[in-house]
Amino acid sequence: MSAVFKPHETFRDDFTYANSPQAIRRFPLPFPEDNYMYSVNIEPHMPGPAGSVTEFAFDVDEHYVAECRERAIVLAAEPLRYQALPHMMSSQWDCMELIMDSLARDYPEHFSLAKQGNRWHWINRPLEIDQHFTFGDAASLPREPLDYITRQAQGDFVVMDQREGDLWTEAGMVTTQADWSLDFDMGMTFKEWHGPVPLAHELQVFDRALKFLLNLRLGAPVRRLNWTMTINPRLDTSPENYPFWGPDRASVTAQNAGDRVHLRVELQGLWRLPRSNAVVFGIRCYLISLRELATVPKWARRVHRVLRHLHPALIDYKGLTRYREAAVAWLAPFDDGSPTTPGTASE
Amino acid sequence: MSDAAQTIAVEVIGIEQITPLIKHFKLAPVGGGSLPVFSGGSHIIVVMQGTARLHKNPYSLLGSPLQLDSYEIGVRRMEESRGGSHFMHDSVKVGSRLEIAHPVNLFGLDKIARKHVLIAGGIGITPFLAQLEDLHGGGIPYQMHYSVRSSEHAAFLERLQRREGERLHMYYDSEGQLIPFETLLATQPLGTHVYVCGPAGMINHVIATAKACGWPDSHVHWEQFSAPPVGDAFEVFLARSKISVHVPPDQSLLESIEAAGVEVPYLCRGGVCGFCHTKVLELDGELVHNDHFLSDADKAKGKSIMPCVSRAHGKRLVLDL
Numbered sequence: 001m002s003a004v005f006k007p008h009e010t011f012r013d014d015f016t017y018a019n020s021p022q023a024i025r026r027f028p029l030p031f032p033e034d035n036y037m038y039s040v041n042i043e044p045h046m047p048g049p050a051g052s053v054t055e056f057a058f059d060v061d062e063h064y065v066a067e068c069r070e071r072a073i074v075l076a077a078e079p080l081r082y083q084a085l086p087h088m089m090s091s092q093w094d095c096m097e098l099i100m101d102s103l104a105r106d107y108p109e110h111f112s113l114a115k116q117g118n119r120w121h122w123i124n125r126p127l128e129i130d131q132h133f134t135f136g137d138a139a140s141l142p143r144e145p146l147d148y149i150t151r152q153a154q155g156d157f158v159v160m161d162q163r164e165g166d167l168w169t170e171a172g173m174v175t176t177q178a179d180w181s182l183d184f185d186m187g188m189t190f191k192e193w194h195g196p197v198p199l200a201h202e203l204q205v206f207d208r209a210l211k212f213l214l215n216l217r218l219g220a221p222v223r224r225l226n227w228t229m230t231i232n233p234r235l236d237t238s239p240e241n242y243p244f245w246g247p248d249r250a251s252v253t254a255q256n257a258g259d260r261v262h263l264r265v266e267l268q269g270l271w272r273l274p275r276s277n278a279v280v281f282g283i284r285c286y287l288i289s290l291r292e293l294a295t296v297p298k299w300a301r302r303v304h305r306v307l308r309h310l311h312p313a314l315i316d317y318k319g320l321t322r323y324r325e326a327a328v329a330w331l332a333p334f335d336d337g338s339p340t341t342p343g344t345a346s347e
Numbered sequence: 348m349s350d351a352a353q354t355i356a357v358e359v360i361g362i363e364q365i366t367p368l369i370k371h372f373k374l375a376p377v378g379g380g381s382l383p384v385f386s387g388g389s390h391i392i393v394v395m396q397g398t399a400r401l402h403k404n405p406y407s408l409l410g411s412p413l414q415l416d417s418y419e420i421g422v423r424r425m426e427e428s429r430g431g432s433h434f435m436h437d438s439v440k441v442g443s444r445l446e447i448a449h450p451v452n453l454f455g456l457d458k459i460a461r462k463h464v465l466i467a468g469g470i471g472i473t474p475f476l477a478q479l480e481d482l483h484g485g486g487i488p489y490q491m492h493y494s495v496r497s498s499e500h501a502a503f504l505e506r507l508q509r510r511e512g513e514r515l516h517m518y519y520d521s522e523g524q525l526i527p528f529e530t531l532l533a534t535q536p537l538g539t540h541v542y543v544c545g546p547a548g549m550i551n552h553v554i555a556t557a558k559a560c561g562w563p564d565s566h567v568h569w570e571q572f573s574a575p576p577v578g579d580a581f582e583v584f585l586a587r588s589k590i591s592v593h594v595p596p597d598q599s600l601l602e603s604i605e606a607a608g609v610e611v612p613y614l615c616r617g618g619v620c621g622f623c624h625t626k627v628l629e630l631d632g633e634l635v636h637n638d639h640f641l642s643d644a645d646k647a648k649g650k651s652i653m654p655c656v657s658r659a660h661g662k663r664l665v666l667d668l
Contacts, residue, residue, distance in 0.1 A: 087458040094384075163457050164565045215614055215622050218383055219353070219449040274384035275412060277455045 002109055005126055007065040012073075017233035019292050023062055027288050028053045028265050029344040030225040034305040036314075038200050042212065045221035045269050053267055054223065056106035058099060058153060059284065065126050067154045067176070067235065074175040074236050075151070080183045081238075082147045084159070084171035091159045091171060092146040093136060094273035095280050099149045124152050146171055155267075155284030158182070160190070162277055167213060169193050176235040176285045178228045178264060179319065184239070198313040213270060216279055221271040228318040229327070230264045233287045252323035257330035258291035261323060263303065290330055296346045300334035307331070354394060354446040355382065360417060362441055368424050369470060369502045370436055375417040377444060382415045387478030388454035390572070391418065392616060394446040395434050400598070400606065402431035405572045405617050408450060409476035409503070418447070421502060423470040425574060429597050432574075451614050454544070454570040456481060461538030463489035466526060466553060468545020469496070472503060474570060475544065483510065490514055492531070494545070497521035528556045542568040572617030573637055575599035578658040585609055585668040586628050600654035609668055611654060618656035625652055625666050632661005 009017045019027070030036075048054030053061070075081055084092060100122055104113035114121040118135045129152065133140040141148050150157050150173035158174065160167035167190040174182035185193050190210045191201075200206060216222065230237055231248035252260050269282040294300040307320075307328050315321055341347055361373035376382055385408055395402040410419035422435045439445070454474050456463060463482060465475045472493055482489050491511055495501045497519055507515050518524040532541065532553070541562070543553040550569045557567045577597050584591050585604065594603040601623060604611055614622040618638030627634070627650055636646040638653035645651060652659070652666070 090458075161458055162455065163459070211621075215620060217449055217451060217614070218385070274450075275386055276458070277386040277389075277452045 002107070003060070003062040003064070005065045006062050007069070009063065009066045011066070011070045011233055011235040015232050015234070017063070017066070017287065019288055020062060021295075024288065024292050024295055025346060026052055026061075027293075028225055028267055028286055029299055029302070030227040030265050031302050031306050032343050034302055034340060035309055036306045037311065038203060038205055042209070042222045042224045045223040045271075053284075053286070057102040057221070057269070058106070058155075058282070059267070060103065060107055060110065060154065064154055068127060068152060070235055071151055071173075071175045078240065081175045082150070082173045083182060083186055084144060084146055085186070088146075088159055088161065088171040088276070088278070089138070089144075091161070091273050091276035091278035091280070092144055094275050094278065095157065095159060096145040096149040097135070098271060098273070098280070099153055103153075127152055146173065155282055158281045158283070159273075160279045160281060162214065162279060165214065166190055167210065167279055175238075177238055177283070178230070178266070178285075179237050179239055179242075181239045196317070198317045199311070213279055216270060216272045218272045218274055221269055223267060223269045226266040226268060228264050229320055229323075230262045230287065231260050231323065233262055233289070235285060235287070249319070249322045252326045254326045254329035257323065257326045258294065259289055261290050261327045261330070262287045263290070263293060290327060294331065294334050297334065298340050298347050300331055301336075301338070302340050304328060304331035304335040305340075354448050357382075357418070357445050357447050359439055359441055359443045359445065362439070365421070366500045366502045368500070370422050370424075371502075372420050372422060372435070372439070373417045374420070374445065374447065382418055383449055384415060385412050385450035385477070386452050386455055387412060387481040388456065388474045388570070389450035389452040389477065390454075390474070390615065391420070391450050392448040393420070393431075393435070394448070395431060395439070397430050397434050397438075399430070400602070402429075402434055403602075403616055404431040404435075404574075405615050407454075407474035407477070409473045411480045412477055413480070421470060421473045429574065429577065429599075451620075453615060453620055454542070454568065456542070457540045457566075457568070460487065460540040460566075462536060462540070463487065464492070464531065464535060464539055464541045465489065466492045466494075466531075466541065466543040466545070466549070468494045468543075468549040469500065470502070471543075471545030471549075471571075472507075473544075475542070476503060476506070478542075479507075479511065490516060492516045492518070492526050494518040494524075494526050494549070495520070528552060529560075532556050532560045532562065540566045540568060544570045547571060570619065571639060572615065572619065573639070573656045574617075575602070575656045576637055576658075578635060579660045581632075581659050581661070581664065583659070584629075584663070584665045586665050587668055594658065599656065600652070600658055604654060604668065611668065613655055616655045618653055621653070623653055623655050625654055625668060626650065627652055627664065628667050629663060629665035630659070630661065631663040632659055634659050634664075 011017055053059045100113045103111040110125050112123045120135050122131045156174045156176050159171035161170045169185050169188050172182045191206050194206050234245055237245050265286045267284040271280050356377040357374040358377050360375045363371045365371045390405045390407045392403050392405055406420040408418055424436045425432045456478055467475050518526050543550050550571055580595050588609050592603050592607045594600050611623050614620040621640040634649055635658040637656040
């Protein structure tokens with residue numbers, strides 16, 4: 001199924017972003033049960049059911065064109081949202097190849113890639129791009145390869161070099177993040193990068209996750225879901241721009257929560273890269289308002305229960321403190337107390 | 348990987364006896380096409396269906412990471428082979444089909460090094476051949492030090508001489524030439540990384556010498572795949588599977604468990620990566636640790652084992668599998 005793009009929706013100012021009924025039905029709900037706690041919920045990134053967000057390596061949905069435009073707006077104002085250290089160049093080409101190969105294979109109606117040795121021809125129809133270049137020669141592209149290709153992709157990308165038994169955050173494109181900063185985290189080790197996450201260190205989640213990722217295999221990518229909440233459908237909730245979006249949290253009431261409060265789900269994918277032996281971490285953000293979510297009765301009950309009983313440390317870390325009660329109150333009328341079936345299917 | 352992970356079917360398209368003990372194999376994908384891109388220092392697991400059993404041995408990829416119509420490996424005939432290297436030498440012909448796993452790199456070049464010093468002993472040259480492809484023309488200085496028994500044992504010498512010129516330093520045991528480890532390691536500029544692959548004695552000597560010269564551990568890299576050594580037969584009980592498995596003298600613990608139908612995750616099968624790390628629940632006897640992954644302290648504790656190369660002898664061993 002090919003989505004119909006909505007090129008004019010916005011993620012700032014008038015916030016015209018919305019999900020079509022089809023987009024709601026395929027939303028990746030991260031709660032298989034009525035309560036939530038961290039787990040190392042990593043699974044192979046195998047193709048999911050047709051039409052689902054995991055059908056392909058990189059999901060291109062109805063928001064594609066608008067999200068690429070939003071990324072360009074952010075980068076124009078803050079160029080440091082894209083950074084790559086000099087030794088990461090081979091991993092940049094690896095990422096470009098991974099994304100171009102995947103998009104051209106999975107969405108031939110939108111993208112095509114022709115390779116004649118190192119001479120490549122890339123066509124991106126939705127963004128009206130037609131580019132001939134030489135693979136491996138950065139001068140043949142208008143930008144560095146990672147910068148070039150991630151401007152044409154939804155979601156953030158962080159590339160981690162592997163050395164000294166650790167993963168180092170040393171390249172990335174980050175414009176759709178839940179309150180963290182690539183500029184701040186550049187050069188950090190895996191555990192330094194995840195330092196602010198509460199509880200998980202004590203649960204040794206990062207020891208296990210790091211050990212797992214150091215052994216991530218070529219050709220065997222993995223994925224997991226993570227989540228938080230955002231007021232208004234704002235993709236760029238960066239620490240740098242906190243003054244613009246932080247105050248939104250104080251605007252939520254039990255009356256407007258259905259339209260203001262959005263569940264923000266990250267579909268995180270991890271791939272071993274072949275030339276560089278680096279690991280690329282893709283963080284794809286999906287936003288859905290509580291009102292859209294409540295069109296699926298089971299999801300309304302589930303999210304109501306998850307939010308009502310969330311661990312206090314997670315409430316603070318995810319930044320929900322000011323408006324969680326309003327969101328719970330808005331969802332309460334949708335929860336008649338009847339049981340939910342296990343799993344996330346909308347039933 | 349585990350057996351459930353996908354393998355790639357390859358056909359042997361070239362075999363060359365390049366030294367009295369080493370054969371050079373070229374493996375191309377069945378049906379043509381390209382093999383996965385890899386990085387210098389990577390190895391593949393080659394799966395061989397022998398007469399008695401399945402062999403799964405790790406071999407470094409030694410071709411250019413840019414030449415992907417075939418992979419190249421070098422196989423040394425081991426004197427005390429449990430079958431894998433003999434199978435490759437005696438039974439594999441041009442046209443034979445094998446299965447391989449996707450490349451894994453446990454011996455990558457450090458990308459922020461200011462200089463690379465590569466040290467190989469004998470068949471230990473293989474991972475460096477692909478690394479040299481990455482280093483060549485890359486602008487970072489490097490040296491290749493290669494020690495062999497005698498000139499007839501100098502595998503890939505012509506290829507190395509042609510490409511590396513004076514960056515290649517050869518040492519022949521037969522002529523009493525030894526790598527001057529102390530001088531070499533004491534005179535490198537800050538930011539140099541050293542890599543060694545070869546016999547255990549050479550690796551241990553490089554590690555000890557580097558430490559004595561004040562090198563940080565993070566700048567010293569080594570790779571040595573151990574073949575699972577032959578040992579006493581023993582029994583193991585798998586607690587979660589609730590089965591008892593017999594481990595014969597010439598079969599590894601991992602191979603025996605796999606033959607009993609229980610999957611254990613693995614990557615290198617050579618005691619390096621730590622992926623098959625398994626908890627020991629009960630032990631009456633002692634563990635024979637042959638891996639390079641566990642620390643001496645962890646080995647002494649006896650609470651875990653790397654079944655790819657390590658064994659046990661004694662009355663009872665119970666594993667969390």
